[in-house]
Amino acid sequence: MKINNFLSLILITILCFACKTEDVEPVTNNNNNNNSGTTILGCTDATAVNYNAQANSDDGCCKYFSLVLNEVLYDPPSGMNGDANQDGVRDANEDEFIELVNVSNQNLDISGYEFYDETNLAQGMPNHVVPPGTILSANSAYVLFGGGSPPMNLWVNTIVHVASAAVLNLNNSSDTLTIKDEIGNTLIVFDVEALSNNPDESYSRIPDICGDFVQHNSLSNGLFSPGTKVDGTSF
Numbered sequence: 250m251k252i253n254n255f256l257s258l259i260l261i262t263i264l265c266f267a268c269k270t271e272d273v274e275p276v277t278n279n280n281n282n283n284n285s286g287t288t289i290l291g292c293t294d295a296t297a298v299n300y301n302a303q304a305n306s307d308d309g310c311c312k313y314f315s316l317v318l319n320e321v322l323y324d325p326p327s328g329m330n331g332d333a334n335q336d337g338v339r340d341a342n343e344d345e346f347i348e349l350v351n352v353s354n355q356n357l358d359i360s361g362y363e364f365y366d367e368t369n370l371a372q373g374m375p376n377h378v379v380p381p382g383t384i385l386s387a388n389s390a391y392v393l394f395g396g397g398s399p400p401m402n403l404w405v406n407t408i409v410h411v412a413s414a415a416v417l418n419l420n421n422s423s424d425t426l427t428i429k430d431e432i433g434n435t436l437i438v439f440d441v442e443a444l445s446n447n448p449d450e451s452y453s454r455i456p457d458i459c460g461d462f463v464q465h466n467s468l469s470n471g472l473f474s475p476g477t478k479v480d481g482t483s484f
């Protein structure tokens with residue numbers, strides 16, 4: 250019995266030491282902005298318009314201007330596949346569109362912004378002027394079609410307009426789109442010629458916002474996506 254008691258004492262002692270060795274040391278968390286240890290991708294530069302205070306890993310996509318040209322359809326496909334504005338008619342001019350995104354964290358007043366093709370820029374006559382009171386919410390899209398009657402209820406969290414004065418008239422072989430603000434400062438210049446291969450689909454930044462312009466269907470995501478990311482999801 251004495252030996253058994255002695256062995257029990259040793260066993261209890263060992264178990265107690267084992268318990269102590271399982272004490273968990275406090276985990277050192279090197280992440281500045283969250284305590285979960287998960288990686289949150291985003292822009293980590295506080296001077297950028299799309300700064301993400303929650304991000305702890307930079308995604309290489311900091312932006313310093315609010316408006317980003319994200320997609321251009323200058324060559325609507327033939328047949329009803331080219332009815333980009335979904336008004337039931339395929340028209341080579343009316344179904345052209347451009348898609349802009351307010352990538353900043355704040356609403357953006359784009360009233361009075363002017364859109365020109367090369368011909369109209371030379372004449373000083375915008376193809377389109379954004380009407381007064383047009384406020385583009387943070388992280389939402391603005392789509393401008395060449396013309397037609399797009400059913401506005403199809404777009405959520407996206408402002409859709411048709412060109413107010415003349416179709417966009419983006420010549421497939423060579424043209425330049427110019428966007429100015431309400432006081433005439435040039436914001437965006439997009440040269441179609443570098444991409445002028447009559448693709449029968451749009452050119453989009455892929456990945457959206459951050460990437461270079463490539464043909465929209467490069468990743469089998471369809472021919473165009475006015476108002477959404479290439480995969481059809483919201484901005």
Ligand SMILES: [Ca+2]
Pocket residue numbers: 323324325341345418419420421
């Ligand atoms: Ca065209």
Ligand SMILES: [Ca+2]
Pocket residue numbers: 331332333334335336337338339340343344397
């Ligand atoms: Ca159409």
Ligand SMILES: [Ca+2]
Pocket residue numbers: 366367368417418419420424
């Ligand atoms: Ca033109």
Ligand SMILES: [Ca+2]
Pocket residue numbers: 319320348453473474475476477478479
């Ligand atoms: Ca799109």
